[in-house]
Amino acid sequence: MKEKVVEIISKYNGDRSRLMDILLDIHDWQGYVDDASVDVLASELGISAAEVNETISFYHFFSNKPRAKYNIYLNDSITACMRGRAQVEQAFENECGIKFGTVSADGVFGLYDTSCQGMNDQGPAAIINDLVFTNLTPYRVKALVDGMKEGKEIKDLVYEANGDGNNADPDMQVMVQNHIRKGGMLLDKNFEPYAVVNNMLKDKSPEDVIQIVQDSNLRGRGGAGFPTGLKWRFGRRVEGEHRVIICNADEGEPGTFKDRVMLTEFPELVFEGMAIAAYATGADIGLVYLRYEYRYMLDFLNRKLQEMRDANALGKDIGGIKDFNFDIRIQLGAGAYVCGEESALIESLEGKRGEPRDKPPFPVEKGYLDYPTIVNNVETLAATVKILQNGSEWFTSFGTKDSHGTKLLSVSGDCRFPGIYEVEWGTSIREVLQMCGAENVQAIQVGGPSGVLIGTRDIDHLNKTELMNWYKPSGMMTAEKFFDRKLSYSDLPTGGSMIIFNKDRNLLEEVVMNFMDFFIEESCGSCSTCRSLPQIMKEKLEKILSGAGVRQDIDDLLSWGKVIKVSRCGLGQTAANPILSSILNFRHLYEEHIQAMTDYDNTFDMEGLVKASCDFVGRKPVFHNS
Amino acid sequence: MNNTVKFKIDGNIVTAEKGQTIVEAAHAAGIYIPTLCNFKGVKPKGCCRMCSVKINSRYMTACTTPVSDGMEVENNIDELVDMRKSIIELMFVSGNHFCPSCEKSGNCELQALGYRYQMLVPRFPFSFPQKGIDASSPKIMKDQNRCIMCKRCMKTIKDENGKNYFAFKNRSNKVEVVLDAEMGKTMPDDLAKLAMENCPVGSIIYKEIGYNEPIGTRKYDKTPIGSEIEV
Ligand SMILES: Cc1cc2nc3c(=O)[nH]c(=O)nc-3n(C[C@H](O)[C@H](O)[C@H](O)COP(=O)(O)O)c2cc1C
Ligand code: SF4
Numbered sequence: 001m002k003e004k005v006v007e008i009i010s011k012y013n014g015d016r017s018r019l020m021d022i023l024l025d026i027h028d029w030q031g032y033v034d035d036a037s038v039d040v041l042a043s044e045l046g047i048s049a050a051e052v053n054e055t056i057s058f059y060h061f062f063s064n065k066p067r068a069k070y071n072i073y074l075n076d077s078i079t080a081c082m083r084g085r086a087q088v089e090q091a092f093e094n095e096c097g098i099k100f101g102t103v104s105a106d107g108v109f110g111l112y113d114t115s116c117q118g119m120n121d122q123g124p125a126a127i128i129n130d131l132v133f134t135n136l137t138p139y140r141v142k143a144l145v146d147g148m149k150e151g152k153e154i155k156d157l158v159y160e161a162n163g164d165g166n167n168a169d170p171d172m173q174v175m176v177q178n179h180i181r182k183g184g185m186l187l188d189k190n191f192e193p194y195a196v197v198n199n200m201l202k203d204k205s206p207e208d209v210i211q212i213v214q215d216s217n218l219r220g221r222g223g224a225g226f227p228t229g230l231k232w233r234f235g236r237r238v239e240g241e242h243r244v245i246i247c248n249a250d251e252g253e254p255g256t257f258k259d260r261v262m263l264t265e266f267p268e269l270v271f272e273g274m275a276i277a278a279y280a281t282g283a284d285i286g287l288v289y290l291r292y293e294y295r296y297m298l299d300f301l302n303r304k305l306q307e308m309r310d311a312n313a314l315g316k317d318i319g320g321i322k323d324f325n326f327d328i329r330i331q332l333g334a335g336a337y338v339c340g341e342e343s344a345l346i347e348s349l350e351g352k353r354g355e356p357r358d359k360p361p362f363p364v365e366k367g368y369l370d371y372p373t374i375v376n377n378v379e380t381l382a383a384t385v386k387i388l389q390n391g392s393e394w395f396t397s398f399g400t401k402d403s404h405g406t407k408l409l410s411v412s413g414d415c416r417f418p419g420i421y422e423v424e425w426g427t428s429i430r431e432v433l434q435m436c437g438a439e440n441v442q443a444i445q446v447g448g449p450s451g452v453l454i455g456t457r458d459i460d461h462l463n464k465t466e467l468m469n470w471y472k473p474s475g476m477m478t479a480e481k482f483f484d485r486k487l488s489y490s491d492l493p494t495g496g497s498m499i500i501f502n503k504d505r506n507l508l509e510e511v512v513m514n515f516m517d518f519f520i521e522e523s524c525g526s527c528s529t530c531r532s533l534p535q536i537m538k539e540k541l542e543k544i545l546s547g548a549g550v551r552q553d554i555d556d557l558l559s560w561g562k563v564i565k566v567s568r569c570g571l572g573q574t575a576a577n578p579i580l581s582s583i584l585n586f587r588h589l590y591e592e593h594i595q596a597m598t599d600y601d602n603t604f605d606m607e608g609l610v611k612a613s614c615d616f617v618g619r620k621p622v623f624h625n626s
Numbered sequence: 627m628n629n630t631v632k633f634k635i636d637g638n639i640v641t642a643e644k645g646q647t648i649v650e651a652a653h654a655a656g657i658y659i660p661t662l663c664n665f666k667g668v669k670p671k672g673c674c675r676m677c678s679v680k681i682n683s684r685y686m687t688a689c690t691t692p693v694s695d696g697m698e699v700e701n702n703i704d705e706l707v708d709m710r711k712s713i714i715e716l717m718f719v720s721g722n723h724f725c726p727s728c729e730k731s732g733n734c735e736l737q738a739l740g741y742r743y744q745m746l747v748p749r750f751p752f753s754f755p756q757k758g759i760d761a762s763s764p765k766i767m768k769d770q771n772r773c774i775m776c777k778r779c780m781k782t783i784k785d786e787n788g789k790n791y792f793a794f795k796n797r798s799n800k801v802e803v804v805l806d807a808e809m810g811k812t813m814p815d816d817l818a819k820l821a822m823e824n825c826p827v828g829s830i831i832y833k834e835i836g837y838n839e840p841i842g843t844r845k846y847d848k849t850p851i852g853s854e855i856e857v
């Protein structure tokens with residue numbers, strides 16, 4: 001047993017920074033990391049056992065307790081809940097005979113709740129022994145569990161045919177559907193892979209490439225919208241023995257699944273974008289941080305990388321350019337939303353818990369292993385290929401004055417055609433709703449839980465000053481931009497998540513509570529504010545929903561929501577947004593619940609508490625007031 | 627000459643050395659910025675957020691941000707004072723801090739900040755979490771009820787090979803700072819004492835000797851926290 005762990009460690013040259021891979025291999029081998037293995041890891045890597053456990057205990061898909069033969073990770077994102085997750089959960093519990101969060105005594109079943117898995121367009125979904133099962137129903141759950149009881153292989157329990165496109169590739173074979181509803185410059189199969197790297201780069205200096213990207217005004221598609229050309233320029237300027245290009249494929253924001261589709265159908269574009277970025281910045285190390293939930297793509301993507309090497313678009317003297325050496329490795333995550341934050345992602349790549357770093361220094365100055373590091377989103381990288389191919393002027397002809405090109409939207413929730421829509425910047429929310437066949441719409445969540453909840457009607461009546469007061473400075477998205485309904489950096493920026501709620505949805509009880517639970521679960525726990533406040537605010541909301549709230553409670557939420565803005569990273573800074581933006585845009589829902597005529601907190605239940613304490617000490621209460 | 631930087635804190639000009647953090651420069655200049663997780667001599671990690679200041683109307687942690695020429699820092703403004711008070715209150719309600727019976731009373735930085743910011747009843751409800759005490763080490767007790775996750779012990783208490791005695795466990799509001807079980811068993815006496823000293827609160831308590839220094843005569847019993855810095 002010890003030998004096996006030592007063998008795994010030596011596969012990674014005893015490199016502490018590869019702890020994620022080492023732990024993933026140990027999980028593949030025996031399902032969890034036992035204490036004895038932790039001790040071996042500690043002594044071989046020269047760290048304390050507590051430090052090894054620090055990494056293990058951080059990630060959702062790691063375990064230091066035995067897991068089951070069949071490990072069922074059921075997605076609990078809001079759209080899954082809207083599509084019957086409660087019944088599916090009940091069915092799993094009934095059929096397996098255990099509760100979620102536990103493993104059955106015979107070690108056959110393990111049931112776990114999991115944050116959004118990037119399957120919002122086909123939920124409720126579950127990952128069972130690394131395989132994705134979509135569109136779950138109680139009926140399907142019963143069939144699944146019956147099969148497991150017979151001891152069947154998990155791949156023999158698949159109930160839908162393979163999905164479209166590369167989902168059916170021999171190296172993929174999953175029932176996931178792409179749901180591409182509207183194509184554009186990115187979602188276009190008509191292109192020659194690696195043409196830019198192999199034919200065009202040799203006529204351009206790295207400086208030229210950066211200038212073209214800068215002239216295109218391309219901005220980061222991962223949510224923060226930082227100008228890509230500028231980021232590359234910074235990265236090039238900083239001295240370093242190595243430079244690093246990281247593709248952020250963590251895609252954890254609930255409601256986003258466009259990177260899933262890009263990686264499934266257009267991995268060549270994404271990897272070529274990385275090679276272009278490497279050429280422009282002088283980087284030699286390439287890393288893709290792929291969320292664990294997309295592990296089913298790993299073999300397929302590795303094959304694509306090999307094809308790329310064979311085509312001389314990766315490796316040594318790429319595209320015939322002397323000394324242009326660059327290669328890409330895919331690193332799997334292990335289930336943590338915060339690892340999408342670029343500095344947390346880097347920590348994770350170094351084998352540590354995904355805890356964001358203080359900035360400055362920014363990754364372009366000091367990133368992966370302290371080398372200058374450029375982190376870009378999947379979609380951003382793909383766009384650079386099109387820009388190099390067609391020129392910056394062509395690119396700026398799409399979109400609006402301040403937002404150029406297209407944006408992939410991940411649309412889910414109450415609409416007839418959830419899926420991926422590639423739209424030009426400047427498209428209005430109303431147009432999106434029409435495209436996806438949404439009717440009877442009450443609200444739309446733009447940008448995921450960290451974004452804003454807007455009403456389709458109320459948005460016209462928003463009061464600018466009020467809005468600005470509460471959202472500044474939120475870091476990721478500033479609210480003064482939410483007046484018009486046009487998707488653009490000056491109006492309504494978005495990483496692409498759009499979740500639609502119809503008039504039958506209970507926005508506070510269903511939606512806001514779900515989002516708050518998400519932030520509570522996904523906080524890295526490092527900042528005092530982000531660690532404690534979301535829970536406290538959620539409990540305050542519960543108090544309001546229970547009918548015990550007064551006006552002061554709403555005011556408290558608004559002022560506590562400001563305290564959390566001092567948190568270190570975008571997660572904490574936006575963790576109160578579900579509450580803040582729903583108060584702002586749907587204040588009437590709060591007003592309906594509070595006791596409008598009471599201005600003091602009357603929840604203290606004297607009699608109840610006296611009775612409880614009497615029960616405890618075995619005395620009989622006597623009340624004199626009746 | 628090139629090694630100095632001039633910047634402003636609440637309008638006052640401060641001269642600092644290049645590479646210093648705002649906290650270092652401010653404290654050297656006799657201006658108090660409250661800190662909790664920051665610890666002299668080790669790399670800062672902005673965990674407690676107490677030192678948050680405003681620069682260009684953005685929040686920045688003064689313990690991690692290096693000074694730069696012409697920087698304008700807002701520190702002692704109403705908004706930030708109330709923010710810091712909320713953070714102290716937040717720490718009180720999310721743990722179990724019973725000062726009168728705590729060995730660290732009077733030497734506790736959290737308690738001292740509570741006084742300095744005149745905390746009365748916290749604005750947040752108490753959560754009275756169920757937390758444990760790890761007394762497995764012969765030298766120290768690690769009381770999770772009082773831990774504020776500042777990481778000071780994680781960063782400063784190491785063995786001769788640089789291995790950490792303390793580490794984080796879990797994430798979210800379930801995060802804990804735990805003592806390595808094996809290393810805790812053989813912890814040297816001086817390191818155990820240092821661990822207690824470096825802990826800003828009473829989460830690490832040295833065993834065997836208690837209340838050596840009577841309450842009432844301790845560090846912050848006499849002068850408020852920060853007064854050692856302020857001119
Ligand atoms: C909590 C949090 C989660 C994030 N998740 C992602 C993500 O999954 N994918 C992504 O590309 N960017 C994510 N980001 C933004 C990244 O930090 C970073 O800005 C981005 O990867 C930069 O690439 P871009 O400039 O191409 O957008 C996240 C940020 C935060 C604060
Ligand atoms: S804001 Fe939250 S997630 Fe981000 S570093 Fe702080 S505790 Fe971690």
Ligand code: FES
Nearest residue numbers: 672674675677689
């Ligand atoms: S002292 Fe700066 S964040 Fe704690």
